Amino acid sequence: MTAATHSSAFPAAADSADAVLLGLDPEQREVATTLRGPVCVLAGAGTGKTRAITHRIAYGVRSGQLMPASVLAVTFTNRAAGEMRGRLRTLGAGGVQARTFHSAALRQLQYFWPKAVGGEVPRLVERKIQLVAEAGARCRIRLDRSELRDVTGEIEWAKVTQTVPADYPAAALKAGRETPRDLAETAQIYGTYEQLKRDRGMIDFEDVLLLTVGILQDRRDIAEQIRTQYQHFVVDEYQDVSPLQQRLLELWLGDRDSLCVVGDASQTIYSFTGATPDHLLSFRTRYPQATVVKLIRDYRSTPQVVHLANGLLNQAKGRAAEHRLELVSQREPGPAPVYAEYPDEPAEAEGVAGRIRDLIAAGVPAGEIAVLYRINAQSEVYEQALADAGVPYQLRGAERFFERAEVQKGLLALRGAARSAGSGNDPLLDGVVELGSQVRAVLSSTGWSTEPPAGSGAVRDQWESLAALVRLAEDFARARPGATLADLTIELEERKAAQHAPTVQGVTLASLHAAKGLEWDAVFLVGLTDGMMPITYAKTDEQVEEERRLLYVGVTRARLHLTLSWGLSRAPGGRASRRPSRFLNGLRPGSAAPGAREGAAAERGVRKRGRRGPVLCRVCGKTLTEAGELKLMRCEDCPSDMDEGLYERLREWRATQSQEQGLPAYCVFTDKTLMAIAEAAPSEAGELSMISGVGGRKLDRYGADVLAICAGGDPGGSGADDA
Numbered sequence: 001m002t003a004a005t006h007s008s009a010f011p012a013a014a015d016s017a018d019a020v021l022l023g024l025d026p027e028q029r030e031v032a033t034t035l036r037g038p039v040c041v042l043a044g045a046g047t048g049k050t051r052a053i054t055h056r057i058a059y060g061v062r063s064g065q066l067m068p069a070s071v072l073a074v075t076f077t078n079r080a081a082g083e084m085r086g087r088l089r090t091l092g093a094g095g096v097q098a099r100t101f102h103s104a105a106l107r108q109l110q111y112f113w114p115k116a117v118g119g120e121v122p123r124l125v126e127r128k129i130q131l132v133a134e135a136g137a138r139c140r141i142r143l144d145r146s147e148l149r150d151v152t153g154e155i156e157w158a159k160v161t162q163t164v165p166a167d168y169p170a171a172a173l174k175a176g177r178e179t180p181r182d183l184a185e186t187a188q189i190y191g192t193y194e195q196l197k198r199d200r201g202m203i204d205f206e207d208v209l210l211l212t213v214g215i216l217q218d219r220r221d222i223a224e225q226i227r228t229q230y231q232h233f234v235v236d237e238y239q240d241v242s243p244l245q246q247r248l249l250e251l252w253l254g255d256r257d258s259l260c261v262v263g264d265a266s267q268t269i270y271s272f273t274g275a276t277p278d279h280l281l282s283f284r285t286r287y288p289q290a291t292v293v294k295l296i297r298d299y300r301s302t303p304q305v306v307h308l309a310n311g312l313l314n315q316a317k318g319r320a321a322e323h324r325l326e327l328v329s330q331r332e333p334g335p336a337p338v339y340a341e342y343p344d345e346p347a348e349a350e351g352v353a354g355r356i357r358d359l360i361a362a363g364v365p366a367g368e369i370a371v372l373y374r375i376n377a378q379s380e381v382y383e384q385a386l387a388d389a390g391v392p393y394q395l396r397g398a399e400r401f402f403e404r405a406e407v408q409k410g411l412l413a414l415r416g417a418a419r420s421a422g423s424g425n426d427p428l429l430d431g432v433v434e435l436g437s438q439v440r441a442v443l444s445s446t447g448w449s450t451e452p453p454a455g456s457g458a459v460r461d462q463w464e465s466l467a468a469l470v471r472l473a474e475d476f477a478r479a480r481p482g483a484t485l486a487d488l489t490i491e492l493e494e495r496k497a498a499q500h501a502p503t504v505q506g507v508t509l510a511s512l513h514a515a516k517g518l519e520w521d522a523v524f525l526v527g528l529t530d531g532m533m534p535i536t537y538a539k540t541d542e543q544v545e546e547e548r549r550l551l552y553v554g555v556t557r558a559r560l561h562l563t564l565s566w567g568l569s570r571a572p573g574g575r576a577s578r579r580p581s582r583f584l585n586g587l588r589p590g591s592a593a594p595g596a597r598e599g600a601a602a603e604r605g606v607r608k609r610g611r612r613g614p615v616l617c618r619v620c621g622k623t624l625t626e627a628g629e630l631k632l633m634r635c636e637d638c639p640s641d642m643d644e645g646l647y648e649r650l651r652e653w654r655a656t657q658s659q660e661q662g663l664p665a666y667c668v669f670t671d672k673t674l675m676a677i678a679e680a681a682p683s684e685a686g687e688l689s690m691i692s693g694v695g696g697r698k699l700d701r702y703g704a705d706v707l708a709i710c711a712g713g714d715p716g717g718s719g720a721d722d723a
């Protein structure tokens with residue numbers, strides 16, 4: 001596409017291939033300059049594997065040894081592919097395709113479908129989770145958000161392992177899979193999902209790989225055509241290649257050997273989907289002439305973080321562990337990792353949110369902080385805690401940015417506006433201001449307001465998406481002075497094609513799996529109890545080792561600040577029956593006596609909140625465990641005694657607050673907290689402070705206002721300033 005015509009970031013004078021090699025160490029340089037034959041890079045986390053291969057491609061292109069269009073770079077996630085494209089563009093190699101296996105296969109499938117199969121190319125399922133939800137509804141099975149994600153994961157696993165719905169329960173049992181729903185229910189949803197897909201003439205991502213492999217195997221002519229186009233292959237995160245992906249790679253290569261793979265066997269974390277590091281580790285056996293390079297300098301993390309990462313790997317066993325390399329940090333020393341123990345999960349989440357607020361106050365950007373957990377279901381309590389602490393966050397693994405309905409509508413409007421605006425920019429106006437305000441004006445015409453809406457949930461999410469689109473436009477205008485609305489729409493289309501969501505200025509909440517390949521200044525590894533890490537269903541030695549590698553991936557995401565935490569019971573008042581992860585034994589200070597003097601966060605966590613006994617539903621008296629229910633202080637479905645009028649007045653007040661402070665409304669109070677306030681109608685501060693979500697800071701800031709509203713009066717003002 002037009003990417004190749006974008007100007008390079010290199011000034012013309014330094015426009016030489018060698019400039020690309022500056023900023024690489026000797027081993028990385030060897031990777032970058034070995035452009036012929038098979039190359040294998042075996043190296044630990046943060047040693048610059050991804051950097052080495054992007055520079056390799058750029059060096060090859062700029063030195064004229066690789067034709068940009070003949071190179072296919074394959075990475076693991078859309079996000080990583082997007083970042084790679086960005087880096088390649090900056091390095092002057094924008095014409096190179098950088099894709100995931102899936103997206104590369106999809107392009108080929110779409111292109112060759114008419115010739116290979118004939119007829120309409122089946123449409124791709126865009127919102128798999130939604131289709132799974134629909135399938136669930138047809139089966140009369142109600143799934144909450146995290147169950148939906150987990151069931152979707154099960155369907156994906158079944159397809160990658162080529163398990164049909166009828167065989168799923170037996171296969172899942174045999175593989176020791178833990179599922180959120182009954183196996184038969186999951187199988188039923190899976191079967192209905194496949195049926196819905198067929199009825200609508202659609203295919204999903206897993207079908208894409210299966211069909212492409214099928215076509216390449218059956219049709220020599222098509223295989224030849226693809227091989228003529230792509231002659232050089234680069235694969236990142238090769239330790240996690242699945243047998244199906246490996247098959248595709250072999251079909252792409254044919255009998256040629258221009259293949260460069262990089263990976264770290266110690267980061268194999270997708271064995272449960274059928275992936276295996278064997279292809280990486282036996283690369284030399286397959287290609288005896290291969291150049292094998294090892295990197296050990298860790299450029300990402302401080303010696304403190306690297307020390308912990310090495311310690312973790314020292315305890316590892318199995319084939320992957322035999323290939324481990326001791327990492328050597330290249331960075332200045334930083335703070336020691338913090339180990340924090342809490343009485344329960346909500347206290348842990350609150351403690352983590354508090355520390356995050358401190359970090360942000362100390363100047364760490366929210367976008368440079370991540371909370372990583374083992375399973376998606378853990379996100380909820382952190383979403384709540386961050387919202388309560390007034391910290392914006394971003395859920396990774398949520399629906400893709402450009403696939404959201406509001407974003408698509410926004411893009412449509414921008415395209416329309418670009419067409420009617422013609423080509424010229426008003427030279428009198430500053431580019432950034434101009435493009436930003438143009439975009440705002442166009443989006444406003446679709447119903448978007450520059451101020452955040454009062455509500456939380458879906459409405460807020462939609463508003464945030466469009467706000468991100470505006471930021472994206474402004475960033476673009478800054479990077480490309482003089483760019484027009486038409487240029488912007490081209491850029492957005494490219495990003496859309498690349499599924500590259502803009503970075504949102506919020507704390508990232510992600511599973512450890514989704515964090516692969518990424519890095520942040522501050523990382524919080526949460527829920528590190530035995531049972532969650534390793535997860536209970538990891539039974540065999542191999543499964544436990546994969547869990548350890550997952551923790552290693554988590555630890556090595558941190559550049560500077562690393563906090564590892566766990567809660568001793570699930571719910572407040574529960575029995576403290578949990579223990580910290582066995583993987584930390586011998587690594588965390590005083591492993592023998594956990595909990596003793598382990599950092600400020602731990603102290604914050606064990607701070608007593610008057611929650612010594614279990615929390616009971618105020619309507620039916622049942623013990624509450626769900627975060628949302630704890631907040632309401634009643635079961636979700638027990639009748640509410642909320643004062644609707646009071647709730648409305650509180651919402652109006654919150655809308656004003658959020659506008660005045662430029663904060664999303666949920667950062668003032670979440671809907672659930674407002675409901676709980678409207679139900680309790682507290683008459684004094686002590687009562688108000690008992691409501692979950694009203695911490696000391698919020699009490700200071702908003703207490704007077706809220707109590708005034710509850711008393712039926714007017715709030716006095718916008719509260720004290722939060723220093």
Ligand code: ATP
Nearest residue numbers: 023024025044045046047048049050051299300517
């Ligand atoms: P992972 O195994 O987690 O995928 P990786 O080996 O791919 O890690 P990169 O992401 O390429 O590592 O690099 C880690 C960090 O170190 C990046 O911020 C990168 O820019 C930086 N880095 C890598 N090599 C160098 C170098 N030679 N000089 C300076 N910084 C470097």
Ligand code: MG
Nearest residue numbers: 049050236517
């Ligand atoms: Mg990498």
